[in-house]
Amino acid sequence: MPEAATQKAYRLHLMICAGTGCVSNHSFDIKAALEAEIRKHGLENEVTVVPTGCNGFCERGPILVVQPGNIFYQQIGLKDVPHLVEEHFLKGRPVSRLMYVPPAEKTPVPVLSDIPFFKKQVLIALRDRGLIDPEKIEEYIARDGYKALAKALTKMTPDKIISEITLAGLRGRGGAGFPTGLKWQLVRGASSANGGQKFIVCNGDEGDPGAFMDRSILEADPHAVIEGMVIGARAIGATEGFVYVRNEYPLAVARLSKALEQAREYGVLGTDILGTGFDFDIRIKRGAGAFVCGEETALIASIEGRLGEPRPRPPYPAQSGLWGKPTCINNVETWANVPVIVDRGAAWFAGIGTETSKGTKVFSLVGKINNTGLVEVPMGISLREIIYDIGGGIPGGKAFKAVQTGGPSGGCIPKEQIDLPIDYESLAGAGSMMGSGGMVVMDEDTCMVDVARYFLSFTHEESCGKCTPCREGTKAMLDILTRITEGKGTAGDLVLLDDLAQGIKDSALCGLGKTAPNPVLTTLRYFRNEYETHIRDKKCPAHVCRQLNVYTIDPAVCLEKGKGCDVCRRNCASEAISGEKGRAHAVVQDRCIKCGVCADVCAFKAVRIS
Amino acid sequence: MPKLTIDELAKTRDRVRHTLALREGGEFRAKVNVHMGTCGIAAGARAVMSALMDGVERRGLHDILLTTSGCAGLCSQEPMMTVELVGRAPVKYVNLNAAKALEILEKHVLGGAIVAAYALGVGSERTDL
Numbered sequence: 126m127p128e129a130a131t132q133k134a135y136r137l138h139l140m141i142c143a144g145t146g147c148v149s150n151h152s153f154d155i156k157a158a159l160e161a162e163i164r165k166h167g168l169e170n171e172v173t174v175v176p177t178g179c180n181g182f183c184e185r186g187p188i189l190v191v192q193p194g195n196i197f198y199q200q201i202g203l204k205d206v207p208h209l210v211e212e213h214f215l216k217g218r219p220v221s222r223l224m225y226v227p228p229a230e231k232t233p234v235p236v237l238s239d240i241p242f243f244k245k246q247v248l249i250a251l252r253d254r255g256l257i258d259p260e261k262i263e264e265y266i267a268r269d270g271y272k273a274l275a276k277a278l279t280k281m282t283p284d285k286i287i288s289e290i291t292l293a294g295l296r297g298r299g300g301a302g303f304p305t306g307l308k309w310q311l312v313r314g315a316s317s318a319n320g321g322q323k324f325i326v327c328n329g330d331e332g333d334p335g336a337f338m339d340r341s342i343l344e345a346d347p348h349a350v351i352e353g354m355v356i357g358a359r360a361i362g363a364t365e366g367f368v369y370v371r372n373e374y375p376l377a378v379a380r381l382s383k384a385l386e387q388a389r390e391y392g393v394l395g396t397d398i399l400g401t402g403f404d405f406d407i408r409i410k411r412g413a414g415a416f417v418c419g420e421e422t423a424l425i426a427s428i429e430g431r432l433g434e435p436r437p438r439p440p441y442p443a444q445s446g447l448w449g450k451p452t453c454i455n456n457v458e459t460w461a462n463v464p465v466i467v468d469r470g471a472a473w474f475a476g477i478g479t480e481t482s483k484g485t486k487v488f489s490l491v492g493k494i495n496n497t498g499l500v501e502v503p504m505g506i507s508l509r510e511i512i513y514d515i516g517g518g519i520p521g522g523k524a525f526k527a528v529q530t531g532g533p534s535g536g537c538i539p540k541e542q543i544d545l546p547i548d549y550e551s552l553a554g555a556g557s558m559m560g561s562g563g564m565v566v567m568d569e570d571t572c573m574v575d576v577a578r579y580f581l582s583f584t585h586e587e588s589c590g591k592c593t594p595c596r597e598g599t600k601a602m603l604d605i606l607t608r609i610t611e612g613k614g615t616a617g618d619l620v621l622l623d624d625l626a627q628g629i630k631d632s633a634l635c636g637l638g639k640t641a642p643n644p645v646l647t648t649l650r651y652f653r654n655e656y657e658t659h660i661r662d663k664k665c666p667a668h669v670c671r672q673l674n675v676y677t678i679d680p681a682v683c684l685e686k687g688k689g690c691d692v693c694r695r696n697c698a699s700e701a702i703s704g705e706k707g708r709a710h711a712v713v714q715d716r717c718i719k720c721g722v723c724a725d726v727c728a729f730k731a732v733r734i735s
Numbered sequence: 736m737p738k739l740t741i742d743e744l745a746k747t748r749d750r751v752r753h754t755l756a757l758r759e760g761g762e763f764r765a766k767v768n769v770h771m772g773t774c775g776i777a778a779g780a781r782a783v784m785s786a787l788m789d790g791v792e793r794r795g796l797h798d799i800l801l802t803t804s805g806c807a808g809l810c811s812q813e814p815m816m817t818v819e820l821v822g823r824a825p826v827k828y829v830n831l832n833a834a835k836a837l838e839i840l841e842k843h844v845l846g847g848a849i850v851a852a853y854a855l856g857v858g859s860e861r862t863d864l
Binding site: 138170193216279390391 | 739744747748751752754758759768772773776781784785788791792797800803804
């Protein structure tokens with residue numbers, strides 16, 4: 126039995142974040158340096174270093190949390206290690222210069238749970254984050270891991286498991302929010318020829334720009350997903366399962382592979398699970414990174430080894446999925462919720478959240494926000510609480526403009542709706558969607574037409590091309606949006622965009638196409654005046670669409686402050702600036718290619734953009 | 736690793752549970768703080784800590800919190816340690832060595848009786864842990 130670290134008593138546990146974000150910030154090097162320094166001081170029998178999954182406060186990585194005490198250290202560098210080991214781990218004096226200082230405050234906050242970023246979070250899917258080494262099954266077991274599985278296998282009938290999930294009100298965390306219990310019921314009830322075989326699939330094909338919820342869960346707590354899947358298999362009567370995960374998530378694939386091996390070794394996966402006679406095994410299918418493969422019928426095609434293209438539904442996978450057999454597909458986060466519901470009961474879970482949306486949701490908070498990271502919040506929390514209390518507001522004193530939820534399928538919610546409670550219905554009502562949990566915050570310097578163009582370019586690029594509305598429709602919409610951002614928009618463009626969007630929504634084959642127009646529709650709904658300014662006045666209010674900008678140099682500022690420093694002229698690739706050192710400079714408009722370099726290089730802010 | 740049964744799963748959980756309790760801010764019946772300033776280390780505080788670590792591990796105690804802190808200001812009487820039982824006032828011990836520390840662990844930490852012979856007095860400077 127692998128004993129070592131989980132058996133030996135240490136007085137200090139140094140929990141170092143080993144999620145992808147911190148790892149790319151050299152957290153493994155820091156771990157090695159810590160261990161070397163600990164040995165140097167002869168502390169190797171007193172202090173241990175434990176790699177954990179993503180802490181969530183990615184903005185501040187690499188992160189080290191010291192237990193007991195819950196002391197939060199941030200942005201640790203190799204050079205900090207000797208001082209930290211001697212002062213804190215040997216002499217017991219926490220090092221305040223490595224602690225988090227909230228913006229606009231001077232005093233560091235030593236304890237993790239006192240930091241505003243963590244205060245309002247409620248952890249269910251991420252319950253083990255920062256507390257266990259994801260590569261040690263025993264640590265998962267110690268936190269009640271596989272206890273729910275034991276309960277499901279011995280004390281619950283399959284129908285009872287399904288009714289528990291139904292009563293809990295769990296809905297799919299991957300996007301559409303379909304009730305999980307109902308889906309399981311449909312798969313359980315579906316008849317299957319050929320020995321009644323059924324399949325379980327975990328959808329880890331996370332492709333939204335800026336989203337990394339599923340990756341973090343797989344990296345931080347792979348057993349939570351495995352346990353959820355085994356319980357699901359028992360409920361619907363499946364004997365085989367697949368985790369579809371992107372090959373561009375190497376750490377998630379490695380940790381999941383290791384977890385599957387350990388689970389088989391410990392008898393919680395494979396044949397005769399926990400001695401109950403129940404058989405179920407899981408295989409990993411690595412995806413090549415096509416966005417459309419997150420769509421369930423395309424994902425099924427990809428697992429079967431065919432081209433990752435969707436097909437019309439019905440039949441739904443619940444009736445005819447993998448190799449024509451009834452198949453239950455749920456997202457990574459959904460599966461991670463299952464063991465807790467079975468363990469603690471439906472009533473407990475249903476007590477969190479809103480009337481229609483129960484439990485919590487994990488969001489990746491990115492964009493123009495101070496505290497970039499991964500957060501898990503109860504359903505019903507307002508956007509304001511996420512953006513200001515947890516996210517710490519907008520950097521640089523800029524004004525909040527909008528938040529984009531739901532990735533390329535979602536929409537932009539304007540600042541007027543910042544008190545909107547987060548649940549499936551209110552997001553849909555605002556024209557957006559829950560999606561898998563991407564949350565991109567935008568400030569006043571963001572051009573909403575450009576944002577719509579960006580998301581459309583993404584969906585157009587990722588369209589598989591099978592159906593015409595998506596293949597040609599997204600192209601037509603993208604062309605119009607590009608034209609508008611270049612100042613070539615015409616009066617009829619907005620009507621045409623509306624028509625196209627509606628047409629694609631109604632006729633595209635799969636979710637990718639049906640939702641692709643959402644970013645355009647919501648920006649048209651809330652920021653129509655920005656489109657009109659682009660088309661009518663040929664101006665971009667946020668100065669993002671460079672083709673619409675006119676660059677001029679204020680001669681007074683150039684001469685008085687900058688003494689005609691000549692830097693702009695020397696940096697202008699198209700030789701569109703006249704003047705010489707010591708004299709006021711000017712932009713020759715008919716040669717200007719609007720690259721904006723002059724504005725970037727001018728230290729005296731003499732370049733005006735209008 | 737033979738496959739687990741339902742019973743063995745629960746046993747595995749209980750066996751590893753205490754390691755995780757330390758990380759989760761679990762309940763502790765006592766906190767023992769060894770003063771680990773330069774003065775304390777020079778006088779032998781490391782040996783005191785090692786003895787305590789060993790004593791705690793050998794007895795399989797999972798609810799004793801061992802911590803360190805800096806110099807307590809009484810450098811001439813190092814090594815020192817402070818024992819704080821839950822709900823009771825902290826007690827400072829001075830001029831320690833490994834054997835004395837183990838005696839205090841046995842009698843005071845586990846037995847609840849202050850070892851007056853080594854005690855400086857009741858009270859403590861503030862620590863953050």
